Amino acid sequence: EAQVTQNPRYLITVTGKKLTVTCSQNMNHEYMSWYRQDPGLGLRQIYYSMNVEVTDKGDVPEGYKVSRKEKRNFPLILESPSPNQTSLYFCASRAHGGTGELFFGEGSRLTVL
Amino acid sequence: GNSVTQMEGPVTLSEEAFLTINCTYTATGYPSLFWYVQYPGEGLQLLLKATKADDKGSNKGFEATYRKETTSFHLEKGSVQVSDSAVYFCALIQGAQKLVFGQGTRLTINP
Numbered sequence: 001e002a003q004v005t006q007n008p009r010y011l012i013t014v015t016g017k018k019l020t021v022t023c024s025q026n027m028n029h030e031y032m033s034w035y036r037q038d039p040g041l042g043l044r045q046i047y048y049s050m051n052v053e054v055t056d057k058g059d060v061p062e063g064y065k066v067s068r069k070e071k072r073n074f075p076l077i078l079e080s081p082s083p084n085q086t087s088l089y090f091c092a093s094r095a096h097g098g099t100g101e102l103f104f105g106e107g108s109r110l111t112v113l
Numbered sequence: 114g115n116s117v118t119q120m121e122g123p124v125t126l127s128e129e130a131f132l133t134i135n136c137t138y139t140a141t142g143y144p145s146l147f148w149y150v151q152y153p154g155e156g157l158q159l160l161l162k163a164t165k166a167d168d169k170g171s172n173k174g175f176e177a178t179y180r181k182e183t184t185s186f187h188l189e190k191g192s193v194q195v196s197d198s199a200v201y202f203c204a205l206i207q208g209a210q211k212l213v214f215g216q217g218t219r220l221t222i223n224p
Contacts, residue, residue, distance in 0.1 A: 004156075033211070042216035043157075043202065058211070090156055100145050100206035104156035 006105035021076045023091030030096045032074040036087040081112040115140040119215035134188040136203035144205040146186040151200040
């Protein structure tokens with residue numbers, strides 16, 4: 001089954017404790033992206049990757065890091081989480097070309113105390 | 114830059130009512146247009162799409178027509194059900210650029 005898998009789905013952590021949210025896709029997609037969803041603000045892009053070893057900032061990259069060492073994986077790293085990073089995070093992927101349809105993971109709800 | 118504007122929610126309707134969620138966009142050229150739906154506790158999934166002017170996307174009884182002259186892609190359904198309660202996002206993409214989302218419209222259908 002074609003899917004984008006995120007882990008963990010739910011996490012409560014404390015300020016300053018490094019964490020990683022993993023994302024893996026099994027569709028051989030070149031493009032992967034991270035979004036955060038906040039009430040009243042819709043979806044905002046954090047980082048994206050056009051292919052292995054190619055990453056770039058989205059609209060709200062501050063406080064986040066990413067890496068793309070393998071085509072299927074695109075982890076999101078919060079080196080020193082702060083309460084304003086409490087949010088619902090989505091990973092997504094798509095193939096280059098085509099109509100641009102994005103495939104989303106089920107989301108990771110993060111709370112930073 | 115490219116942008117998408119959706120009607121503000123929340124929208125509350127009774128079952129079997131007619132639904133319209135307005136979406137307008139700003140873009141140069143001819144973007145592809147999408148409606149995504151997010152059911153409670155789930156990620157976004159594609160509902161329908163249109164890739165060129167006058168195309169009509171349809172799925173699950175929902176329809177939207179790509180109107181270049183009014184830069185719109187309004188979502189419609191003739192008779193909504195309780196199971197249609199969700200958040201709906203209009204979005205566009207142009208070439209290899211990122212997908213740009215509207216702010217989302219929360220729809221609640223009462224029995």
